[in-house]
Amino acid sequence: MKKILVVEDEKVLCLLYEEELGKEGYAVTVVYDADAALEALGKTAFDLIITDIRMPGKNGIELITQIMGLRKDIPIIINSAYQSYKEDFMTWAADAYVVKSSSLDELKLKIRELLGE
Amino acid sequence: MIEKYNLLTSDFQRDAPKEMMLLSIISQSFFQPFSLEDNLLVILTALTSGSGVGFNRAMLFLKDGDRLRGEVWLGPRTPEEAGYIWEVLSTPGIGYVEIIEHNRALVSKNESTLSHRIKSLVFTLDEETCAQMPALAACNREIYLVHDAFNEPMVDGKFMELIQVDEFLCIPLIARDEVFGEIILDNAFTHVPISPGDIKLASLCGLIASNYIYSTTLHQRLLDAEKMAAMGEMAMFVTHQLRNPLVTIGGFTDQLLQPGGVADNKRERNLRIIRDEIQRLENIVYQMGHFLKISMKEPVYFDVAPVIEAVIQSPEVQTRKQGYALNVKFEACLPQVYCDPTSLGEVLRNLLDNAFDATPPGGTVSVRAYKKNKTSFVLSVRDTGKGISSPDKSQLFRPFFTTKEKGMGLGLPFLKRVMDNCGGQVEVQSRVGKGSLFKLIFQSREEGRRP
Numbered sequence: 001m002k003k004i005l006v007v008e009d010e011k012v013l014c015l016l017y018e019e020e021l022g023k024e025g026y027a028v029t030v031v032y033d034a035d036a037a038l039e040a041l042g043k044t045a046f047d048l049i050i051t052d053i054r055m056p057g058k059n060g061i062e063l064i065t066q067i068m069g070l071r072k073d074i075p076i077i078i079n080s081a082y083q084s085y086k087e088d089f090m091t092w093a094a095d096a097y098v099v100k101s102s103s104l105d106e107l108k109l110k111i112r113e114l115l116g117e
Numbered sequence: 118m119i120e121k122y123n124l125l126t127s128d129f130q131r132d133a134p135k136e137m138m139l140l141s142i143i144s145q146s147f148f149q150p151f152s153l154e155d156n157l158l159v160i161l162t163a164l165t166s167g168s169g170v171g172f173n174r175a176m177l178f179l180k181d182g183d184r185l186r187g188e189v190w191l192g193p194r195t196p197e198e199a200g201y202i203w204e205v206l207s208t209p210g211i212g213y214v215e216i217i218e219h220n221r222a223l224v225s226k227n228e229s230t231l232s233h234r235i236k237s238l239v240f241t242l243d244e245e246t247c248a249q250m251p252a253l254a255a256c257n258r259e260i261y262l263v264h265d266a267f268n269e270p271m272v273d274g275k276f277m278e279l280i281q282v283d284e285f286l287c288i289p290l291i292a293r294d295e296v297f298g299e300i301i302l303d304n305a306f307t308h309v310p311i312s313p314g315d316i317k318l319a320s321l322c323g324l325i326a327s328n329y330i331y332s333t334t335l336h337q338r339l340l341d342a343e344k345m346a347a348m349g350e351m352a353m354f355v356t357h358q359l360r361n362p363l364v365t366i367g368g369f370t371d372q373l374l375q376p377g378g379v380a381d382n383k384r385e386r387n388l389r390i391i392r393d394e395i396q397r398l399e400n401i402v403y404q405m406g407h408f409l410k411i412s413m414k415e416p417v418y419f420d421v422a423p424v425i426e427a428v429i430q431s432p433e434v435q436t437r438k439q440g441y442a443l444n445v446k447f448e449a450c451l452p453q454v455y456c457d458p459t460s461l462g463e464v465l466r467n468l469l470d471n472a473f474d475a476t477p478p479g480g481t482v483s484v485r486a487y488k489k490n491k492t493s494f495v496l497s498v499r500d501t502g503k504g505i506s507s508p509d510k511s512q513l514f515r516p517f518f519t520t521k522e523k524g525m526g527l528g529l530p531f532l533k534r535v536m537d538n539c540g541g542q543v544e545v546q547s548r549v550g551k552g553s554l555f556k557l558i559f560q561s562r563e564e565g566r567r568p
Contacts, residue, residue: 102364
């Protein structure tokens, strides 16, 4: 079973992602901030990371920078309410950028692509 | 030895020379929270408020593009009325606020007659075509005294029809090389000839008025620029605020629509989540609309006690206080406070919301209302919550700054706008881990006192 880490400060969204991606057959871990994400990455070998950008504490871009420093080759999907972060070149380090929308289809599609399914 | 004096004289002294009083009243306009229109009216009132120095009537034109547009005509209609206004102005203890209230009453009384008619007067300021009084003064940037006006070809006919006076003075309003308007002064009732001394004094008043209009205009431009910057920030913020609830509503609705459906308990849970998120969207829309209302309501004096009482007794506050100690202390006799009552109520509700949000259940929220002195009133809200950190303190009044998970960051900016609008002050004291105190200081007066 592929393991996905979701970094999202909005708890009700975490619940949705946990259930919906779980239904797709993934083992989902949710954390509410970047520090918790780094801690989880130290414990578990994830196959994919989905992260928000605007979060209390460290933001998603700082998180991506730190993950790159860990030299773990884990695909990252940015999942943000903002289009405009695409202009920040640090977001180019991620493997995909999915703007939050009322349908999870695009997100699910990207996950399948990145996991080679 | 050091002696201390107030920056503003609290009342205008009867024994001071009238010229001094006139300039004192006019220069105080700069410090008042009232609108440009109100303050300009005070200047006109001062110019027409006595038989000794003043003129009988004053008319204000303001520049509107490349035209000069009639704005307001103020003046007593009889010498007795002039005497009465001077009495009002020079009564000890009468402040600026009373003069403003007096003016508003006077203007609304004249609205149907004088002021209404002057608004129909519009003259070009185009140098090529402008050849007649009154616009010529503003156009040439010179003060003109017109005698024998009925026989003077260089006076506009429609203007003459309206003012019906033999002699009048035209003072252009100019600051920093920019024309802002013109004041016309006359002695239509007393027929006293306008003296060189009168002209000097009037031109000085004109200069002060021009600078006042100039600084107000600049200030407005600055506010507009700030507003534009805030709009950009707002667009970003709203995107985020709206998208998250939309994802949640979409996702949990899709679950409900899946073939085979979901278990009963989960269906109810999903519907509750959707309901909550819709409420959140509604709240965002409400707050945005509320904050964006460009104009604030005119402040008035009103009895503050019932307004505070109504907020405390409101169902929202009564529900929120569950689990807290809500401690309310009023002075027995509260004064009349200068603000817009509805806005004051909303501000208090915001502060209470913040206090409850910041305080863990079991904590205490205290509301105090008391007279600080004869002319100011304090409304304060204190909590025993988490307090505000120093970096956050500097951002408190910035729109869209929030530390709440679901906050909009518009409550305190709204408060600031309300307080600025009525000339009040906000004081914030806070210690991390101990709690916060928000103190609102309003202008007030003894109950029942009227000018």
